[in-house]
Structures are given as structure tokens and as C-alpha cells.
Amino acid sequence: MTGPVDRRLAAPQQPSSTGGARAFRVLWTGQLFSLLGSSAAAFCLALTVYSETGDASALALVVGASSLSMIYLAPLAGAVGDHFPRRHVVCLGNAVLSVVSLLLAWQVGQFTAAEGDGFRTILLLVFLAGTAKAALSTTLSATVRELRSERDLSRINGLTSLVETIPTVSGPVIGAALYTTVAPAAVFAFEAVTFALAGALAATVRWPAAERPGRDRRLRPFAGARRGFRFILADPGFRTLQLVYAGVNFFAGLATAVVTVYVVTSSTAGTEEWNLAAFTVAGPVGLLLGALVVLTVGGRGSRAAVIVTALVLGALVGRLTPALVAVPVVWFVAQLVHQAGVQISNAHATAVWQERTPRHLQATVFGARRLLGQGPFPLAVILGGVLADRFFQDGAALPEAAGAIVPRLAEDGGGPGLLLALCALGQAALALLLAASPRVRETVRRP
Template identity: 40%
Template sequence: MDDSEADDPNRTSPRPAASGGWSRLSASRGFLLLWGAQSVSTLGASSASFVLTLEVFRDTGSAVALAVLTVMSSAGNIYLAPLAGAFADRIGHRRAAILANVVLATASAVMATVSLIGPGRLLGLVYPLVLVSAIAASMLTLTLTASIRRMRQDADLTRINGVTTLLQRAPVIVAPVVGAALYATVAPAYVYVVDGLTSLGCVAALLVVRWDAPPLAGPRRANPFPGARDGLAWILRHRGIREMQIGFAGLNLFNGLGVTATTAYVILLADRRWGSASGLAAYNVSAAVGLVAGAALAG
């Protein structure tokens, strides 16, 4: 952490003392500001993703195009997440979060321009934008999750994790309804503009709220996957774990195929009765509620 961050009066204490009521209040306000801004940004991003799905299918009529969107999003959010996390550790979590939001805002601005031309005509540009946005979103999620332990006391972690889970999942449930309403009332380009503005709002929050997350000290490893080889070897040696991982891999593969086909089917079927936006919104909300309910029952 540089000297300017250490002397900044707006910087929140990473672990406020039990006797420091003002420090606890300052940390709580900073925490809520940061995660509240991120919740609004998640709503904007999820709404924009909803609108993009409708636009691409409207212009192409192709389930393959939707499948490629899913592949790009999953690659950035899941498979490239270790790279994003390693990069965040190298430059510092707060700087990484600011950079991620700037990238997301820039991608939204480009997507708004693409929307005016027609996403179906510029799929070669849409796919890389989705991939870059997914990587940035992954890095942002990782850094903000890491901020929880630095900004809150250990005794608060269970309650705070519940709050952050709500702030992360609630926008995903509401976003399809918001996206459908916006798609029916305004040009899709405006949705991407609003999405970009919410990312810039997160940048503003990050400039105010600071936590102790400097770059990692010591020698830097060229390999962003330390221990991955040993971990894979351990999985392969244990039959039960190995079979479970293979089962999950197959489940995720067929689930991805099913989601893409179902999305295209829902859009086509709903367009005849209620409108493609309303039908897809109902489908997405039902899926999100089902995931939350399943997680609650499993817990």
C-alpha cells in the first residue's frame, strides 16, 4: 500500500477495534456503500445480458449464436478466473477492482454502439466483448469477496456473508423483469449505457472506500495455478472424488446444452403469446428462484 492510501482520511479500517464505535460505524458505511454500489451494478449487468440475449436471437434466429455467448461468458467467469485472481494479487485488490469496473464500463459503451448497428451483424465483436466482460466481472467478484475479511470483524463474518449473498443474488432475480421492461420501452443501446454508468458508480465508491489490500509481497510466481498439478493428481487417485468430478463435468455439459436450447425455445414460443421479452423474463426468474431455493434446502 502506498503512502497516499495510508494517509487518506477516507480509508476504512480493515479490522476496527471493539472499543472504537466510530471506526465500526465508518467501516459499516464503507462496506455498505461498496457492496450497495456493486449490487446496483450487478442489476445493470444482468439486465444488459438479458437484453443482449434477445437482441442476438432477434438478429440471427440461431441457437448456436446463443450457445457461443454462453461459452464466452462461462470461459471468462469460470475457466479464466484463476488468471484473473492471480492478476488481482499482483496489482492489489483495490486497484484490480477499479480496473475491472473501468473495463466493464468501456465494454458497455462499445456494446451500446454495436447495438445501434445490430449485434447480429457484428458477432465477431460481440463475442470478444462478452469474454472480456466476463473476465473483468470474475476479477471484480474475487476482489470484493476478499475485501469482506479485511473490512469486517471475524465475529461479523457469518452475518455479513448472508448480507453479501443477498446483495449478489437479489439483482439476478430482479434483472430479467427490469430487462424486459426496458427492452419493451427504450432502445437496447440505452440499457448498455445505464450498465456502464453503474460500473462507473462502483469506481466512485472504490475511490471513497479503501481497504488494506496491497499487492502480495515477495517473489512472484510465473505460474498462476500453483499446486494445480498436485490437486489434479489427488483427485485422480481417489475413486469417489474422481467419479464425482466426472459426473459434475457431464452434468454441466448437458445442462449448458439444455439451457441454450431451452432459451431459444422459450423466446420462440413466448413471442407468439406474450412477447419474447416477457416469456424469457419469466423463465429466467423461475430459474433464479429455483437455484436460490435449492441452495437454501441444501444448506
């Protein structure tokens, strides 16, 4: 498969503006409901597992089981999503997730009643849910180009990002209310209802027919996944874009492992909890802010300049500044800027892939893209924890040496701050590499 051939396939006739727009609205309304249930259930599951086991490693296993399947099985899930009609994949995916949520409701009830029994079953169900979500999310990303004919896909991605972010703020509140007033199992029953509702809404609309030239009727997910990787690796611009985002996510993983430690150790006595709570809340608020910015002004300016600027500001303001300034208000604002930058750069980058990937291959390519771009993140989180414990503790050799140049790094929190600063500089350097590549500039240019 060659890049030019695929590019010619990427621009078939536009979908019906009326039918596609209505399907888009109904589909993403259902997605809003299902994400609300998922966010509430994720909060409840974390709280339940930790309260019953008192073990941070058990909590990490639950989070890891979901993220690993969503990232590392994404290429296979995307190939499956492209093989079948997207409407069927969305409906079936929501139905599977609804059943898994009901099983989790039952198992969580047994888990809390039996003092920890059934933890392996919970891990298995979480892994299965992550796999279904991988197929569903890659298919949903592919439907954007199939259902909407607007030229400015960046703004449309701002809208979908807004839908995906709102539940991260309100979902935990709903989860906490149900958890404390009813029972943990009720939260998963609520999640099951939201998935069923999303699937039912998707089944009510008539989607425009999608072109799938030369599709092999046999389901071959591994061959399909290889096709997605070949599409990306055959294009120099896409290769560089993926390399940069893989590096950015690697440094993001290292920073994720240490940022909580930094906030806690840099806080004055008695303020740790409040500072960490404010910093945590700033994350989803920043995502909402970034989505609103894209939705409002997504079509203006050079797309390459927007992507690079968002990455650089997110790194230097969002990560380097708080590492060098021990002021909680600065941390809060920096986290807002960082998460807004993530949202803005991702929305514009996703628009590039939607424009230049053949519609019948979009779920396949998006699955491969997720693995190539996000695959380093979980490994970097683990590595970051190891580095923070061994080389970037307060008083260790590296922070002490850096403190001779930047005195802040020799103070409380300076060790984790040094690792945070190095991650910020790494991300900024990769963004500048993106800006310097003429092939990337041509790839991200609006058609």
C-alpha cells in the same frame, strides 16, 4: 508451498471493524448496482442476438464466450487481483467494464441496423467483459475476509449472495422495459453507468491495509496461478472438497442440458410455456430463499452437516423427485429446493476458503478454485445435449429398460427424466463421499 505454512499465514490481525465495515457496505452497494445493470444487459443481449439471427447456436456462442473467460481465465485473473491493491483492482475492473459496455451499446446499435454485421465484435467484447468480471469477482470474494472481522463468515456470505441474487430477478424486468420503450443500446448505456457508479463508490472509501508477506513486485500471472493450484492440491481436505464440487458441477451441467427438455416434453399440451416460465422463475427465487436462510441462521450447527445436507436435498428433492413425478407444482417446489441448496452449500464452503486461505493469496486461490470446481460445467452441458439426443430420448433403449422398473420413465418425458435422475443420484453419492471424509470434516470445521 505446504499446507501448514499457508495456514499460519491465514490468520493475520483483524481489520479495523469501523473502516472495514464501512468499506464493505459501500463496496457491495456498488456491486448491487453493477449487477443490476449486468443482468439487464445480459437479458437484452440474448434477446437482440436471437431476434436478429434466429439462430440458437449464435445465442449459445454469446453465453459461452462469457462463461468460458470467467471460468477458464479465473486463475490468471485472480493472480493479477492479488498482485495489486484490491481497491485499485475493483476500481479499474469497473472502469474497464464500463468502457466495454459503452462499446457494446455502440456495436449493438450497428448490429441491429446492419442485419447481423458485427457479431464477431460482440463476441470479442463479451469475452473481454467476462475476463474483467473474473478479476473483479475473485477480488471481491477476497475482500470479504479483508474487510469484515466477524467470526461467522457464512452469514456474511449469505448477505453477499443476497446482493448477487436480487439483480437476477429485477434485472431482466429493467432490461425488458428499456428494450421495448427506448432501444437495445440504451440497456448497455445503463450498464455502463452502473459500472461507473460502482467504481466511483469503491474509490471513495479508505480500505484497511492488507498484509502481503514477501510479495514479488513483478507481475507474473502464470506463476501466481500455479501458486493457487499448489495451495489447493497440497492440502488433502481441500483436494477432496474440490474433487466433490467438480463432480457436483459436472452432474449439474448434464442436468442443465436436459431439464428444459424434460419440463417441455413432460407437460400436457398447451401448458409447456407456462410450466417452463414457472420453473425458470423458481430458480432465482430459490437462490434468494437460500441466501436469506444463510443470512438468518448461518452460524448454527455443524458446517459439514449443513453442506452435505444442502447438497443431498438439492439432489434428491430438487432433481430426482421432479424426474419421477410429472406434476408441475412439484417441479416448481423442487427447483426452489435445488437452488436454495446450491446457495446454502456454496455460502458455507466459501466461508471455509476465506478462513483458511492467506489473505494475500485469496484472489489467486479463488481463481484456481473456480477453474477446478466449475471447469467441468460448460463441457458437461455440451455432453448432456449429446447424450439427451442420442441415448435419452423418449422411446430409446435406456428409458424403455428403466421403465420396466419405474413406469414413469417409459412415459412422455421419461427419457430426459432418466438422465436427470442419474445426475441426481451422482450428486447425492458425491455428497455422501464428502460426509465420509474425516479430512474434509476437519477442513470445514469452524476455527
